[in-house]
Amino acid sequence: MHDMKRPAATLLIIGSTVFMLVTGLAVALVVMVAVQSINPVLPNYSGTPPPVASGSPAAPAGERHGDYTFGHTAAAISPGGDSVPINITERMPFTLDADVTSMRLHVRNWNYITDTALPGTVNLSGIAIGKAASGQIPGDSSAFSATPAVFSGATSLTDGEEFVSDWVSADTVGFEKSTPFFLSVGMSAAPGTKIGVSTSVSWFATDSQPSAVTTQDSVGDFIQVGPFLDMWMDYTYSGDEPLIVVAGHSLNSGANNSEGKVPHTGENSSWHQVWADANGAVAASLSTPGSLTTQFAPDSPKWNIYTDLDPDAFVLWSASNDIANGVPFDELKTAWLATLGKAKELWPNARVFVMTEPGRGLAEQREGLRVAWNDWLKSDTSGDFTVVDADAALSDPAQPDQLDPAINGDGIHPSPAGFARVADAFETAYAAG
Template sequence: MPNMLPLAALTAALALCAPLPVVAAPVIAQCPWIGVWGASQLPVIGDDRLPAAALRDVTLRQIARSSIAGSELRVRFSNAFGDTPLVIENATLARASGPAASAIDAKSLVPLRFQGRAGVTIPPGADWLSDPVSIPVAAPGDLAISLHLAALPEKQTGHPGSRATSWWVSGDRASETNLAAATGIDHWYILSGIEVRACSSGTIIALGDSITDGRGSTTNGNDRWTDVLARRLSGKRAVVNQGIGGNRVLLDGTGPNAMARLDRDVLSVPGVTHLIVLEGINDIGMLTRDAPATPDAHAALVDGVTAAYRQIVERAHAHGIKVYGGTLLPFMGMEYYHPTAASEADRQAINAWIRTPGHFDAVIDFDAAMRDPVRPDRLNPEYDGGDAIHPNPAGYEAMGEAISLQLLK
């Protein structure tokens, strides 16, 4: 009979053969990504398109202002309305020397990469995020995003109402400090968002039309009402402006209607905690711009706009987002829409719905802040940008100051 090991010795031998206990690797906590800047994308047509000389072998340098500080960023590019793939051959990011010049801080220049590569091909209809890069950014901080493109799709994607100057020049000049002989153009192209890692913060999105987009504000002045709000928040929350001039709630106008762009412009942005909705005045104006409408058509418009508001609230709530309704500003006296008493009644009916408790999480009463105390169906003359509907910089200041910061904690 073979020799047998004592039980104690056998136990010790088996222990030596047993696998070592698994020790979990330490988890390194990272702050989540949040959106800090955005531009709603739409098809770029007519005079807003890049000129023919800028469609091939071109460098675009575009300036965007981050609303909070950060040190790790990524950039979102869009070919949402392109009909062919968009090829970015080279891209860089740097701190801009200012909001109105093409020069950059050369020491801050970093290359943007896409899965480690210098370039990327973005399919038609798609957005694409760059790899994260490390670059300290203050709040507010102007960033220069430079792209070298071999060719743009025939159908261009961008944001015409930038109120900011972009620069284009022939050749690959994305890494140059100064773009000598560059041509300025007051639109954004392809650039749709900037995100940073941020702890204990979140993003406020403003969904709206030209009043949110900043028609009547100062080019390169960053004095839209959303800019005023961002400054008041002092970097505690990011503010992303998703306004489109001429936009409507129910029907396409300048760009897709608000319901059609909700997913791309709001729900897909990371870190959103609050949504401010200020849209509907173009729906009212367009109803009767070319011909009078029947009472039934006016009633249907009010029902349609308020039903869409309810849809926006429901869909945002499903993502944990609070939704605040902005009351519509007065626009009597505007020549383009030539509103009537029936148009004003529509506005009043929609504003009454917005102010009704339980419809929105809270109300921001832009109407009360901006109307003429003597003729409340018109803008306060001190805030009128000259066309009876768009505020001037003083008006945008008043709008930004009308928002209670307590609502945005």
């Protein structure tokens, strides 16, 4: 795996640390925005962008639906500070293990964790998807191997407005199962505009022109800090790949806060995507770092973003931040059962799995709450869910309140090897039927 590349020393590097909204989680994203020059934001873009791929407002009938998140946004920042215009192109890597027939994209400026639209206008110069020239993440290239399919030309999002593309045929995109792809997005905004940021990974450049979005050449530098804007992709597929939906906190995100010392690939190294890759399956995530169980309450709009799914399984892993914040056991249990109930209401045919919480160096009283919570899950006899013991998979047998040093990412989040352990533990439970 290549070392993470950094922007050139001649650029002005502005570090904005994004702290997750829960005390003790501390998934700090050091968002490095390289600003080459203080240019005015361009409401109109130079040059002629490639034509938008023809599509349809309706998905193909009779096929299963899946969704892929490029990292739901966990905070909002002004990338260059209050005095610097925003000019960004980012390319997000992804791979799908399904026989995809069509896809469409959603983009919005949103704080997903608080279900809050962010004020102001973000100008998009274009949105495109194309096959990656290299499958290495992190790697030395964000180049497309062929001309990408354009999902949108220039458009603007105001006050959290959501862009939704037409459904575009997988043939137009050149889609191939298990093949690395990039989503490429260009954006600009006035100084001080807050932009939602996630904990996945991207290649990042300080140019929002259509040419930067669609060129086959490599664009930007790989950063392990998360892309901007809340983005996800709906897709349809014709195969029999099983689908799981995951909800909860950052242990579902694949990231850690080691500042590059423990490399990860964001959503691509999340336990559910690792499981999907290894087992010919697909996974959709409603999760976001920093979340409390109450932020998945039955009335949350989070439940409305993947409206067409019929998953084979639902997984809830959401209690770690509640525990770290000392939420009383009965209060946590009430919120957790309400979240579980909402998922069962939406997807009554899905098998339900839940996960215990691993050690994270909590003080004595809250460590006791973690142990009590795990004991309650494992002692349940209702038959409403199957328990996956992530605590046993990730915690240090010699110091159960800590992560196993062999898979420790940052003291709270495991390394990719730890997420692979969780994937294995889930597969054992899933295969048991």
